[in-house]
Amino acid sequence: METKLLNPTEIKVAAEIIKRGGVVAFPTETVYGLGADATNVGAIEKVFDVKGRPAQNPLIVHFESLDDLFARIPEMNDNTKKVLLKVKEALTVVIPRPEWIPAVVSAGLNTVAVRVPACEFARSFIKACGVPLAAPSANVSGRPSPTRWQHVHSDLKGKIDAMFKCNPTRIGVESTVIKVLPDKIQVLRLGGICTLQLEKIMPVEIVGGAKESPGTQFKHYAPTCKMVVAKHGSDMTTRIQQYIKDKRATVLHWQSSSTDYGSKTIFLGKTPAAITRNLYAAIRRAEKSSDIIVCEGFPETAKYETLNERVVRAAEGVII
Ligand code: TXA
Ligand code: MG
Numbered sequence: 001m002e003t004k005l006l007n008p009t010e011i012k013v014a015a016e017i018i019k020r021g022g023v024v025a026f027p028t029e030t031v032y033g034l035g036a037d038a039t040n041v042g043a044i045e046k047v048f049d050v051k052g053r054p055a056q057n058p059l060i061v062h063f064e065s066l067d068d069l070f071a072r073i074p075e076m077n078d079n080t081k082k083v084l085l086k087v088k089e090a091l092t093v094v095i096p097r098p099e100w101i102p103a104v105v106s107a108g109l110n111t112v113a114v115r116v117p118a119c120e121f122a123r124s125f126i127k128a129c130g131v132p133l134a135a136p137s138a139n140v141s142g143r144p145s146p147t148r149w150q151h152v153h154s155d156l157k158g159k160i161d162a163m164f165k166c167n168p169t170r171i172g173v174e175s176t177v178i179k180v181l182p183d184k185i186q187v188l189r190l191g192g193i194c195t196l197q198l199e200k201i202m203p204v205e206i207v208g209g210a211k212e213s214p215g216t217q218f219k220h221y222a223p224t225c226k227m228v229v230a231k232h233g234s235d236m237t238t239r240i241q242q243y244i245k246d247k248r249a250t251v252l253h254w255q256s257s258s259t260d261y262g263s264k265t266i267f268l269g270k271t272p273a274a275i276t277r278n279l280y281a282a283i284r285r286a287e288k289s290s291d292i293i294v295c296e297g298f299p300e301t302a303k304y305e306t307l308n309e310r311v312v313r314a315a316e317g318v319i320i
Pocket of ligand 2: 136137145
């Protein structure tokens, strides 16, 4: 199949493709998503198929606005609404699945994950489609999520109907997935919204495991070459220097200077936000010219919790 490359002005063209049951990659504030009409079973099946996504891993349904979400799911409880009104980006809530959302979207679960992107472009696109869009990240299953259109292109060209060529995404990791209980917020997947921010609203409990959070059981964010994470600490630089001797390595660094390593390096950024924005692009760049990627680890604090989780998963748990 030929994948149409669309400019940001071509929202109408893309919306027509969605209405006909096609799949289109589009940017959000977190990462690029692969959108399909959330009410069209055939289109949803295509999404699972082109990504090579396990059928047990449910999708997130994206709405054009909170008004639209609340109107289409009027039974949503007030506590959940309250959180959505307070946190307006990079947040996904898991709620009971209304009947009009087909079970395949949720991998057969009786819950569904919903979110309203903060990205204006994404919202205009969803609005033009006239239906909510089921959209996983627009990468081949297991790979780092795409934060640039080039990543989508390299993973999915020839497999999807169309994709937008827009700017790099602002946040750079996926949304935080939560469930709002009467007395606490359960975090099912760490993401772009820090738990510190959620704690201002209600007590937070981080839960993992395949039952609550089906996506966590699958391989994720993996580069095509080996990757390791150096545990953060005062001797981190010397540990990495020792480790990369005689290896064709690229070091992803944020703390040490690039001249500390006699190898290729990619600077991730200084702040957690900057590092987050650059991480997946850096992994995708590094894998092209290295046998091994070594990532400087991060402090074990809440501000770095999503980064720590992502790099450790990308490294399949290998810490030096
Ligand atoms: O930022 C994002 O969330 C991006 C953009 C495109 O919106 N989307 C994204 O989707 O990352 P995906 O499919 O790559 O990840 C969806 C996550 C998975 O971890 C999945 O297990 C979880 O959401 N999820 C979806 N529905 C769920 C449900 N009913 N219960 C628990 N977890 C659910
Ligand atoms: Mg994904």
